[in-house]
Amino acid sequence: MELKMTQPQTIVDKIWEQHVVHSEQGKPDLLYIDLHLVHEVTSPQAFDGLRMTNRSVRRPDLTLATVDHNVPTTDRTLPNPDPLSTQQIEVLRTNCNDFDIPLWDIFDLRQGIVHIISPEHGLTQPGMTIVCGDSHTSTHGAFGALAFGIGTSEVEHVLATQTLPQSRPKTMSVEVTGELGFGVTAKDVILAIIQRTGVDGGVGHVIEYRGDVIRNLSMEERMTVCNMTIEGGARAGLIAPDEKTFQYLRGKEFSPSGLDWDRQVENWKKLVSDDGAIFDKSIVLDGNNIAPHVTWGTTPAQSVPVSDVVPNPDDATTASSRETAQRALKYMGLEAGTAITDIGIDRVFIGSCTNGRIEDLRRAATIIDGQKVSSSVNAMIVPGSGKVKQQAEEEGLDVIFKDAGFEWREPGCSMCLGMNPDILLPQERCASTSNRNFEGRQGAGGRTHLVSPEMAAAAAISGNFVDVREII
Numbered sequence: 001m002e003l004k005m006t007q008p009q010t011i012v013d014k015i016w017e018q019h020v021v022h023s024e025q026g027k028p029d030l031l032y033i034d035l036h037l038v039h040e041v042t043s044p045q046a047f048d049g050l051r052m053t054n055r056s057v058r059r060p061d062l063t064l065a066t067v068d069h070n071v072p073t074t075d076r077t078l079p080n081p082d083p084l085s086t087q088q089i090e091v092l093r094t095n096c097n098d099f100d101i102p103l104w105d106i107f108d109l110r111q112g113i114v115h116i117i118s119p120e121h122g123l124t125q126p127g128m129t130i131v132c133g134d135s136h137t138s139t140h141g142a143f144g145a146l147a148f149g150i151g152t153s154e155v156e157h158v159l160a161t162q163t164l165p166q167s168r169p170k171t172m173s174v175e176v177t178g179e180l181g182f183g184v185t186a187k188d189v190i191l192a193i194i195q196r197t198g199v200d201g202g203v204g205h206v207i208e209y210r211g212d213v214i215r216n217l218s219m220e221e222r223m224t225v226c227n228m229t230i231e232g233g234a235r236a237g238l239i240a241p242d243e244k245t246f247q248y249l250r251g252k253e254f255s256p257s258g259l260d261w262d263r264q265v266e267n268w269k270k271l272v273s274d275d276g277a278i279f280d281k282s283i284v285l286d287g288n289n290i291a292p293h294v295t296w297g298t299t300p301a302q303s304v305p306v307s308d309v310v311p312n313p314d315d316a317t318t319a320s321s322r323e324t325a326q327r328a329l330k331y332m333g334l335e336a337g338t339a340i341t342d343i344g345i346d347r348v349f350i351g352s353c354t355n356g357r358i359e360d361l362r363r364a365a366t367i368i369d370g371q372k373v374s375s376s377v378n379a380m381i382v383p384g385s386g387k388v389k390q391q392a393e394e395e396g397l398d399v400i401f402k403d404a405g406f407e408w409r410e411p412g413c414s415m416c417l418g419m420n421p422d423i424l425l426p427q428e429r430c431a432s433t434s435n436r437n438f439e440g441r442q443g444a445g446g447r448t449h450l451v452s453p454e455m456a457a458a459a460a461i462s463g464n465f466v467d468v469r470e471i472i
Contacts, residue, residue: 008274010171011240012206015146015271019129021163028165034128036158037114038065038101040092041419042133046156047095057099058162064123065096066104068113069419073382073409076106081421099159112385112411115139115353119223120387122252126241126268131158136353136435138229141238142222143245144271146206148236169235170280172205176213178288183469185363186221187355187433187452189213190228191293191303196285199301202234205281208273209239213287219248220359227354228435231300240272292468294340295450297328298438304340306455306467312336331439332447333427340465343449347430348379348460349442350453351409352416355433356384358391360453365397367457367468373405374463380407380422382414406460418443431459 009017022030036059043065050057057063070085072078080086089106096103104110110117115136118124126144131137133155140147150164158164174193194201207229209222217225222239229237246265249255256264291305302325304311313325313336329336334343350356350364361383373379381401383389389411392398398408415422416434424430424446433456434441437448451459454468 008276008278010273010277010279011144011208011238011271012146012169012171013277015127015129016168018127019146028167030163031129031166033131033158033162033164034062035118035123035130036063036162037118037130037132037134037137038063038092038155039069039114039132039134040067040088041069042152043095043155044088044091045152046133046159047099049153049156050099050159053160055160057101057159060100060102062162063101063159064104064118065092065101066111066114066117067092067106068111068411069413069417071106071410071412072421073412073414074421076410085420109386109390112383112388113353113356113413115223115227116356116384116388119143119219119248120252120385122249122255125249125255125264126245127271131164135230136227138234138236139223139227139353141226141229141236142219143249144238144241144268146236146238149230170205172202172207172234173279173282174207174209175211175282175284176209176287177211177284178213178286179216180213180287180290181469183292183454183467183472184290185292185452185454186217186224187450188290188293189287190225191295191300191450192290193285194228194232194300195293195303196283197232197301199231199299200233202229202232205234207232207234207237208279209237211284211287214239215242218359219244220357223357224354228300231435241268292452292455294455294465295437295448296332296334296340297325298331299324299328300435300437300450302328303450306340306465308340310334310336310338310340333429341467342464344429344464345377345431345449345459346428347424348373348377348456349382349415349422349430349432349434350380350456351382351384351414352432352434353384353413354435355453356382356388356411358388360433361388361392361397362395364453364457365400367454367471368404368406368461369400371404371461373460376463377460378407379405379460380409380415382409382422383411385411404461415442417441418446424448431456431465
């Protein structure tokens with residue numbers, strides 16, 4: 001009997017093939033979706049589509065909704081000042097009620113940013129396919145899940161069928177070798193990666209993050225890396241599950257238990273790229289050379305180490321990149337050659353689905369403890385979920401922040417995206433732990449610099465960017 005030889009597979013190949021419901025030559029594969037996350041902004045039209053065709057939600061038990069983008073982060077007993085936000089939240093409530101979808105609403109302790117609440121309650125698990133009408137769904141890839149953002153029409157398709165047509169992506173290996181230096185964080189790692197690849201380096205690919213640096217990251221740090229995968233143009237990013245993954249999930253509300261837990265862990269252990277698996281594209285970075293980064297422009301790729309200066313557009317290798325850099329400097333109100341540490345700031349935002357977890361707040365607190373926010377800076381801390389807020393308060397982190405002069409807010413997306421009352425004024429300059437810095441992202445005319453929580457905290461105290469390694 002002749003044995004059939006199997007080709008070595010990447011983790012992406014394995015998850016994909018386990019979820020193909022139907023495959024037809026020349027057409028996208030039809031994938032089964034294990035978990036569908038819903039929020040108030042990208043879902044209303046999808047539910048309207050269901051009503052127009054008299055269809056129900058196929059698997060409400062595999063669907064979870066929350067409010068995060070539009071919610072106020074100040075006193076929620078007061079009326080929402082934005083009528084559109086109020087309407088979107090009310091519409092989601094109606095839709096969830098009509099279609100029997102669980103909703104973690106504004107006064108639910110479990111409410112928070114959709115990409116934070118799902119992992120912290122054990123809904124996100126290795127080997128899953130996970131979708132949401134939000135580009136930063138790639139966050140869940142930290143658990144070895146294939147997770148990606150979808151558009152409103154696709155939201156409707158998943159609601160109705162629990163499936164989604166998708167063309168098979170290419171695969172990309174990003175290996176970060178060595179070890180990170182003192183004061184260097186996961187945020188710096190992903191900014192360094194995107195600086196290397198550019199904003200379109202991952203287009204058409206799913207990235208697997210590999211190497212010693214990645215393996216040594218905590219689960220929350222891995223979520224930070226995977227969260228910003230989309231900023232490098234990739235469809236999704238993921239990390240093979242390991243013992244850290246299993247320990248994080250053990251005992252959580254929606255994690256398997258008992259014998260089912262043991263069986264699932266054995267399955268999860270198989271979710272690794274085989275020796276000899278071929279990636280369509282590969283890059284390697286030396287983690288020893290990564291420093292704390294600060295973005296200077298209007299894309300996450302436009303970043304430099306904090307010890308560096310604002311680049312000169314004339315040094316760009318192409319006319320297009322030179323023009324992009326010139327426009328970015330004009331919008332940001334910066335001049336080439338300016339030391340990053342000479343850039344003063346007006347606002348600090350610590351939060352978002354990138355850096356709004358408990359570890360992020362703990363790290364910021366170590367910098368802030370016993371210090372005072374500069375008189376020239378307005379600073380705010382926005383926990384990523386009700387659970388994060390509760391835990392931070394139990395640990396006394398809120399006292400540290402408030403004593404220093406930070407505003408301590410309710411959970412939500414907040415200043416990440418300018419879709420709620422927490423926005424920058426024109427030309428206000430912000431050190432932000434969020435994921436995007438394009439023109440107007442945090443408010444019309446606002447100027448955003450992406451940094452780690454530690455770097456943001458240090459900037460809040462100094463009133464300008466400082467090398468956090470010098471003050472830890």
